[in-house]
Amino acid sequence: MFLPNAREVLDHKIALARSYGFTPVSPGDLAVPETETRHQRGLAISAINESLMSSADLIIANLTPFRGVAADIGTAFELGFMCARGCPAFAFSNCTENHFERVSGLYGGEVRLGPDGRHRGPDGFALENFDMADNLMLDGGIAARNGAVITRKVAPDRLFLDLTAFEECLNLAAERLLKTAASA
Amino acid sequence: MFLPNAREVLDHKIALARSYGFTPVSPGDLAVPETETRHQRGLAISAINESLMSSADLIIANLTPFRGVAADIGTAFELGFMCARGCPAFAFSNCTENHFERVSGLYGGEVRLGPDGRHRGPDGFALENFDMADNLMLDGGIAARNGAVITRKVAPDRLFLDLTAFEECLNLAAERLLKTAASA
Numbered sequence: 001m002f003l004p005n006a007r008e009v010l011d012h013k014i015a016l017a018r019s020y021g022f023t024p025v026s027p028g029d030l031a032v033p034e035t036e037t038r039h040q041r042g043l044a045i046s047a048i049n050e051s052l053m054s055s056a057d058l059i060i061a062n063l064t065p066f067r068g069v070a071a072d073i074g075t076a077f078e079l080g081f082m083c084a085r086g087c088p089a090f091a092f093s094n095c096t097e098n099h100f101e102r103v104s105g106l107y108g109g110e111v112r113l114g115p116d117g118r119h120r121g122p123d124g125f126a127l128e129n130f131d132m133a134d135n136l137m138l139d140g141g142i143a144a145r146n147g148a149v150i151t152r153k154v155a156p157d158r159l160f161l162d163l164t165a166f167e168e169c170l171n172l173a174a175e176r177l178l179k180t181a182a183s184a
Numbered sequence: 185m186f187l188p189n190a191r192e193v194l195d196h197k198i199a200l201a202r203s204y205g206f207t208p209v210s211p212g213d214l215a216v217p218e219t220e221t222r223h224q225r226g227l228a229i230s231a232i233n234e235s236l237m238s239s240a241d242l243i244i245a246n247l248t249p250f251r252g253v254a255a256d257i258g259t260a261f262e263l264g265f266m267c268a269r270g271c272p273a274f275a276f277s278n279c280t281e282n283h284f285e286r287v288s289g290l291y292g293g294e295v296r297l298g299p300d301g302r303h304r305g306p307d308g309f310a311l312e313n314f315d316m317a318d319n320l321m322l323d324g325g326i327a328a329r330n331g332a333v334i335t336r337k338v339a340p341d342r343l344f345l346d347l348t349a350f351e352e353c354l355n356l357a358a359e360r361l362l363k364t365a366a367s368a
Binding site for chain 1: 186187188190221222223225226227229230231233234237251252253254255256257258260261262263264265266267268269287290304308309310312313314315316318319320321322323324325327328
């Protein structure tokens with residue numbers, strides 16, 4: 001919902017999800033009530049998003065790095081929320097550099113392996129080095145729920161627009177979930 | 185657990201939590217089993233952290249911005265996880281600049297209010313402007329569970345070491361939870 005053409009991209013994602021047999025929920029499904037302050041408005045949007053998540057059976061999270069080395073932090077909250085609910089979780093990222101490579105880049109490559117077996121930047125802070133797309137809680141939460149993280153290299157100007165990896169998640173989720181439901 | 189002196193800071197936090205009547209769980213409570221690959225090790229640590237969270241009754245999340253404009257993304261996952269479990273949630277940050285101010289800084293102040301009522305950077309991406317410490321899902325999740333986000337300005341070299349705001353969360357949590365339990 002941060003994109004300049006958020007509505008257009010969202011409509012495309014909704015149409016794709018429907019084409020795979022899912023009924024998507026999305027920001028914008030429910031109107032935000034009038035509030036007196038900006039802070040109250042933020043709380044109202046949060047409440048709507050939580051209620052939509054609580055009505056959903058699975059999540060496909062966009063982990064494409066956003067404004068820095070990591071995925072959008074609101075998305076990380078939502079992924080944790082859905083994992084705690086025991087829901088199948090999938091994710092995609094239009095960046096194929098993994099977490100360790102991105103944080104190393106942030107340190108300009110000045111990363112050293114210490115005597116404790118951990119890599120650290122010049123500030124002494126440790127880097128996770130687990131061949132994962134992002135922080136281990138995210139990749140781990142998805143793996144523990146039989147999901148998958150699909151990464152794909154796209155043209156820089158398509159970083160937040162290319163939906164190929166998203167569609168691959170839909171395909172995987174449909175195979176694993178809708179067929180299970182159909183045979184149940 | 186990213187800090188150079190992580191064990192020392194963790195021990196200090198554990199002692200503080202105990203002094204307020206809580207029984208804290210922390211990374212390091214359980215040994216990580218031997219694994220063949222780095223990826224498997226990451227998954228094993230995730231599984232341990234999830235089991236510790238599932239054994240806990242509340243969370244105090246450190247939302248101090250980490251390696252960029254937002255809180256640590258693993259912490260955001262954990263906060264979402266605990267919110268979905270219906271647990272009381274508190275947070276602290278040793279940064280008093282709010283989310284909007286930090287993202288504006290990332291854009292060098294080049295932020296304009298558009299005709300749709302949203303602030304956007306030069307890349308066209310929207311900024312949340314809700315007088316919140318971080319993304320609205322985080323602040324909103326905490327508020328919805330009767331928690332609080334405590335922010336505090338500290339000396340730059342104490343950014344990840346000062347535990348005053350953490351202790352304020354402990355104090356609030358003890359007032360709201362332990363007294364309730366005692367009177368129940």
